[in-house]
Amino acid sequence: MDHLVILPILLPMFAGALLLLSGRASEGFKRSLCLLATLLQLPLAIALMAQASGGLQVYAAGNWMPPFGIVLVVDHLAALLLLVTAVLAIAAVVYAVRGDDLLGANFHALFQFQLMGINGAFLTGDLFNLFVFFEILLIASYALLLHGTGSARIRSGLHYVLLNLFGSALFLIAIGTLYGVTGTLNLADLSQRVAQLPAPDAPLVGAAAMLLLVVFGLKAAVFPLYFWLPKAYAAATPPVAALFAIMTKVGIYSILRIYTQVFGDTAGPLADLANGWLWPAALLTLVLGTIGALAASTLNGLISYLLVVSVGTLLAGLALDSHDALVGSLYYLIHSTWVCGALFLFAGIISRCRGPRFVGRLVPGPALSRPTLLSGLFFLAAISVIGLPPLSGFVGKLLLLRAAETGVAAGWLYSLLLGSGLVSIIAFSRAGSTLFWRTDPAAAAGGPVDNVRLAAVLALLLCSPLLVVFAGPLLDYLTITVDQLLDPQEYARQVLSMQISTSGGGH
Template sequence: MNHVLILPVLLPMFMGALLLVAHRLGKPAKRVLSLAATFALLPIAAYLVLLAGDGELRVYALGNWQPPFGIILVLDRLSAVLLLVTSVLAGFSALYATRGDDERGPNFHALLQFQLLGINGSFLTGDLFNLFVFFEILLISSYALLVHGNGAARIKAGLHYVVLNLLGSSFFLIGVGLLYGLTGTLNMADLAQRVAAADPEQAPLLAAAAYLLLIVFGLKAAILPLYFWLPRAYAAASAPVAALFAVMTKVGLYAILRVFTLVFGAEAGGLANLAHGLLWWMAALTIIAGVIGALAAQQLQPLLGYLVVVSVGTLLAGFALGSVGGLAAALYYLVHSTLITGALFLLADLVVRQRGEVGDDLTQARAVSQPLLLGALFFAAAISVAGLPPFSGFIGKLLLLTAVPSGPQALVLWPILLIGGLGMLIALSRAGSTLFWRGDAPPAEASGIRCDGGRLLAAGGLLLTSVALVVAAQPVLAYLQATAEQLLTLQPYLSIVRGGGE
């Protein structure tokens, strides 16, 4: 077995435990350890992307218990790409946090490592029960990170977030228990075969379990009507936490894609493509709701939260197309939206720090100290997230539009995506003009606060990933095209329980 496969799980687990045990270490030592562990994930994830590039599935059987009887990790192109995206986002978020945000409460860096443990484990696990376990690890860490620094707004948002996710976890357990009771397995490859061969009288219960899982994953991904927690929670979180949370919704989307492609996909017999039609309408309505929320937002950070909702709907639409082109376009847009949204949350914090008591309210107030610098960065991030050239958002949306087949789907998705993009542009233009163009506001002196170099490096670094995605668009798209083809070719996954894989 290639033991590198388990390093994205082991490294944050041991570093998180070390930071808890050595909690008496000084802040500089904790920062060095946390940054070292977080940035060490980058070369590991890059190696796994290269390793998965040959198209072979690699299975890591813990304790050498072979599937379907033991715990397994599965590496394919999709999990490798998401591990790399997470490591890039986490590295810049951790760097931003070391400039002072980690001082607002205890054990920030330990919680960050456990959050990465849960996220990476969710992307690698090969069975539903351990997906639940990793979900709980990342959720427990996110509960503490959300309220890190205290404050009434964070406690209130955190309480709503905890209650909703506890309810979701209950549904997850019920769904998993129902599937295990009916099939006798939770290994996803084995489960796919047993669902396909299930008796017709079991189909209604299997469908009920599938829809329970869809509710849980939809809650994690913030899909309509389960998205209401997200804008408030992301607005209340500190900037590096909100930036890292940009990948949290992608965990829910990943789970939908994995389970409803492999277990309830094209090879599921009478339950084939169970949620396909439903996902399409959920995607369209989620985009509409996110754009309306962004247009109505009166604060900058909730506005960015609604942009996350829009990106979730856009990704879900690509998944619902069920074609290689649609999936490849959605995956490119996933990489783009995750990193650029993280950059926007960090940029928003830089702006808020220079606005004094007004904070992120979209009202005209005293000028920021560095309007040209922050305004230029905000402008670049805004046109990228809105899907305008020359940045990666334009490529992602163009690919998605061209992947839609002519017919009813095109009549629905084209207007929603184009008008939704216009709505996002209007919302961001309104925010930018309020923040950086003072218009008829009475003159006032700037705050005098300047951008911290480390914070600026973190935000700018994430923003530059949009440029990198454009420059390297051809190899990135080729890899993601192969990823989509691999996802829709189910036999290699099914062969895992028959001794397949490496």
């Protein structure tokens, strides 16, 4: 059996364990180990992406065959998201080794465990295993969120932890119900069982599916479950906030996976179960996130609300439920993860320059050193995240709007998405002019800009024009991804047809 599939989980696990064991070792050693382990994720993700184009890669943990054993499945979607995570994580860790990792204990170990949870959630083909990886990434994220000090962090951290603990309880109830009725938790097997569900069982399974939607909605920060996000993300340290940009996407990914492959078009009486709920929730998330962005009083708060807006946009694409809309959503997902991550890191640089008195508050502060460079970067990032040409946000939004075609849905999407873009322009120009132009002459001069941190931001931001330049090949890849996603029968066939590969290895 090819063990490459499980490496994105094992690598951060062992790196994290080693980092914990070497608690007294020098910072230099821990930083290099963490950096190395994170850098290795990139070739791994690319190798898996290349493998995925040769068909579904199924890995049966412990050689227990599906549907009884736990399987890891690499399809185009999982490989793509591993790549997105790897790129984001590298930028975050490069930023962190310049000092942010010393704000609390065990930053690097927690960072690796967080990566393990995220990678595992993308790879797993089993619902209970998904729960376990969710818990791993959550436990790490609780500690990472509290990394550093400050009462704002404690307060928002408490909300985050308690909400997610309740979310986990709901997740388990849903899993229990699904297992009790269908007798399986393997996603491939589940999709087949749900398709042949006897009518009396349908309401029970439907209820479990809707509970799952609540859980994933909480992770993805969908209206009305997004209220924890802005405070928590705005209070987190910059590299942590940047890494968390992928966490909402884990929720989106789960929604995509479960509600296209298990409760999608083929689900018999439960077909397209979530779509009626996703659409209004997506639009409300979009609107409320935009209003929040307009009202934000700190740069971090502004970016956090933009993350909520991006969740709303993505979910609207999911709810449109057409091939083109899903392609557009996935493109937008890559773009928004990287650009929001870059913005969080950038906000960290600005806060350091302005000193502890002003940090990211949107009030006139000290004149910044190297204002042209910083404001230029801010301008580029803003253009990209708002969705103005020529950067990737524009392409993403264009794909989504084109996929909406005509009709009532298109009317809502056009007006809200474009309106949200306009309001974001206002919010960003207000933030930018306050930060860069309205300086307070009485304030002490700003601190220096750290070049390594700047390089991390620059590298992530550079992905945005690259996404535009390579939009053609990327869209080809995404088209295959969505083809694969919309064909759950083929997925189930390939996963379940797996045979014991080594003689004597089975039970």
